[in-house]
Amino acid sequence: MSTSMVEQNDFLTVVERQMQLTESQGIAIRGLVEGIRQMQLDVTEKVEEVQMMVQEVRDSVTLTDAERYQLQNAVHLKSNELTKHRYKESDEKFKDMVGRYRRMIWSKMKERFEVAKYSHIRRIDFDDALYFVQDFRPEDYI
Structure with a gap:
């Protein structure tokens, strides 16, 4: 085999490995984004609960x-x-x-x-x- 063929095979191997790494990084980033979205939903839900509780307390406070x-x-x-x-x-x-x-x-x-x-x-x-x-x-x- 000629050296150019070996170089092309090495190049393709490197590109394939890089592509696999990029795909696995993409999967990891997607998981991270989904985790952040879920955290935002959880935080929003908790904030709404706290706001409701604060309103209940405000509504129950009697005259000064x-x-x-x-x-x-x-x-x-x-x-x-x-x-x-x-x-x-x-x-x-x-x-x-x-x-x-x-x-x-x-x-x-x-x-x-x-x-x-x-x-x-x-x-x-x-x-x-x-x-x-x-x-x-x-x-x-x-």
Whole structure:
């Protein structure tokens, strides 16, 4: 055999080995890419789970002291306002009626927000609770 034939055979052998190495590297890279894709899916799923858990915690947090104070103040103002529309402050029944309206507002608010104590109202419901008080009309419950 001539040296050019031997060189061609050696060259083809080298090229075939290089091709096999490239194919095995391609398979390894494909496996690596698939592993990364699966990891991304797993991470995305875990992030969504954590976000849901965080939202559950946020949704279950009750009113702060400042929010409770604002709500109490709103109920006091509303009960006084309702009483002044129906009675004179000099009337004997004025204080009694203020108390009745106050109890009625608290009672209906607890029913509306399904809590045993107004302080258990969730923070995310604070604006709704404040609006409930400000918009409260006893006629709606008689």
